[in-house]
Amino acid sequence: MLNDVVTMDKIVSLCKRRGFIFPASEIYGGIANTYDYGHYGVLLKNNVVAQWWKSMIQDRDDVVALDSAIIQHPRTWEASGHLAGFTDPLVDCRTCKQRFRADHLGELECGRKPSKHPGEDAQCDLTEAREFNLMFETTIGPVKEAGATVYLRPETAQGIFLDFKQVLQFARRKPPFGIAQVGKSFRNEITPGNFIFRTLEFEQMEMEFFVPPAEAQHWFEHWLRERLDWYVRLGIDPERLRLRAHDADELSHYSSATSDVEYLFPIGWSELEGIANRGDFDLTQHARYSGERLEYADPQTGERYVPHVIEPAAGVGRSMLAFLCDAYDEDEIGGERRTVLRLHPALAPVKVAVLPLLRRDGHPELARQVYEDVRRQVKAEYDDGGAIGRRYRRQDEIGTPFAVTIDHQSLEDRTVTLRDRDTLAQERVPIDGLGQLLAGRLTVE
Numbered sequence: 066m067l068n069d070v071v072t073m074d075k076i077v078s079l080c081k082r083r084g085f086i087f088p089a090s091e092i093y094g095g096i097a098n099t100y101d102y103g104h105y106g107v108l109l110k111n112n113v114v115a116q117w118w119k120s121m122i123q124d125r126d127d128v129v130a131l132d133s134a135i136i137q138h139p140r141t142w143e144a145s146g147h148l149a150g151f152t153d154p155l156v157d158c159r160t161c162k163q164r165f166r167a168d169h170l171g172e173l174e175c176g177r178k179p180s181k182h183p184g185e186d187a188q189c190d191l192t193e194a195r196e197f198n199l200m201f202e203t204t205i206g207p208v209k210e211a212g213a214t215v216y217l218r219p220e221t222a223q224g225i226f227l228d229f230k231q232v233l234q235f236a237r238r239k240p241p242f243g244i245a246q247v248g249k250s251f252r253n254e255i256t257p258g259n260f261i262f263r264t265l266e267f268e269q270m271e272m273e274f275f276v277p278p279a280e281a282q283h284w285f286e287h288w289l290r291e292r293l294d295w296y297v298r299l300g301i302d303p304e305r306l307r308l309r310a311h312d313a314d315e316l317s318h319y320s321s322a323t324s325d326v327e328y329l330f331p332i333g334w335s336e337l338e339g340i341a342n343r344g345d346f347d348l349t350q351h352a353r354y355s356g357e358r359l360e361y362a363d364p365q366t367g368e369r370y371v372p373h374v375i376e377p378a379a380g381v382g383r384s385m386l387a388f389l390c391d392a393y394d395e396d397e398i399g400g401e402r403r404t405v406l407r408l409h410p411a412l413a414p415v416k417v418a419v420l421p422l423l424r425r426d427g428h429p430e431l432a433r434q435v436y437e438d439v440r441r442q443v444k445a446e447y448d449d450g451g452a453i454g455r456r457y458r459r460q461d462e463i464g465t466p467f468a469v470t471i472d473h474q475s476l477e478d479r480t481v482t483l484r485d486r487d488t489l490a491q492e493r494v495p496i497d498g499l500g501q502l503l504a505g506r507l508t509v510e
């Protein structure tokens with residue numbers, strides 16, 4: 066069922082109100098398309114990344130981990146094609162002095178008349194489109210003029226290709242095998258970002274899967290299914306997910322086939338993740354530019370070949386935005402409206418809230434003991450501030466799947482009420498073994 070309650074404004078406001086995500090440098094008026102992650106935002110982000118790692122290196126045995134540098138040798142970007150080709154066509158308006166993506170004019174607002182698109186008003190005066198590189202430049206060395214120009218990586222993938230030979234040796238792998246990495250990438254994007262959908266710096270979760278050339282199509286299809294499934298396993302409504310194959314004119318210079326996993330965001334269907342068949346483009350290019358042989362030699366048959374590469378490339382922020390939009394709901398309990406994030410328990414920033422019913426009669430003391438006990442197994446939060454209903458609401462809003470309430474009966478028989486965020490069912494369960502019970506309810510199918 067399509068969720069028509071959620072809007073981007075509601076997500077932005079909830080994220081700010083509860084300290085998930087908010088504009089960066091706010092005391093200076095903010096900075097374009099840049100956000101900071103607060104306490105719950107960091108916990109949610111860590112959980113998303115942990116689930117990605119789990120699917121890559123715990124649930125299978127043909128992928129290894131890597132963490133390569135953000136600033137690489139500048140030749141990297143010559144070889145990869147980014148220096149020459151990683152550009153957006155931009156136009157400037159001589160009247161309003163704003164700069165626009167030439168290929169997005171139909172979605173953008175005129176700088177002076179927001180009801181019109183750039184170029185539509187008689188006073189608009191757009192320049193010819195020029196290609197601008199999206200890579201951020203900086204300089205290594207103490208003197209700017211004498212230093213070497215280097216780039217902040219626009220994708221994590223290239224670091225993986227540079228280390229292909231190393232990993233082949235120390236991980237003792239043979240194709241098909243993958244190298245996975247999570248880390249920050251940087252792009253000088255000028256299109257309005259739609260919150261964390263498009264930011265200047267963002268984390269990527271990328272995996273390069275090296276395969277014998279004849280198996281490329283098989284693995285491409287394998288990773289399409291795998292990656293789509295990952296979102297569904299973590300609770301996203303399959304009706305709001307789809308795969309969209311790129312047309313020939315959309316394909317990147319390195320790709321023979323690409324499909325995007327798209328999600329129905331409140332802004333419409335948009336890319337969540339790209340899955341590309343990169344062929345042997347990257348290894349061949351880096352071999353040519355570096356002079357190193359980047360290929361696989363089979364010790365048994367002596368056969369040598371340059372593996373082909375299948376790449377699932379996802380964004381952490383975009384995934385989080387999809388998880389948040391999909392989980393957002395509003396309903397009514399006892400005549401009172403509540404906002405609830407129905408996040409998968411494995412993703413929820415806090416798994417259980419421990420709440421003493423009263424702030425006297427021994428409730429807080431026992432609740433504190435229960436809290437200290439369960440937090441050894443799951444991320445818990447203790448809250449004794451305000452009416453119980455208000456405390457439930459606070460937890461619903463950040464997506465906490467379980468709440469444990471300590472009352473008079475708890476002091477007598479060491480049981481507590483366990484409340485379920487979604488069904489609102491309350492069950493009486495023993496304090497002993499509570500952490501274990503909760504940990505068991507967090508697993509991903």
Ligand code: ATP
Nearest residue numbers: 252254262263264267336337338339378379380383
């Ligand atoms: P778009 O067309 O939206 O700019 P892209 O096709 O350039 O994206 P890729 O280069 O395929 O993106 O990057 C892989 C993933 O990294 C994207 O699917 C997205 O999740 C994430 N990503 C890319 N650029 C950004 C950005 N500026 N901000 C946030 N996430 C991004």
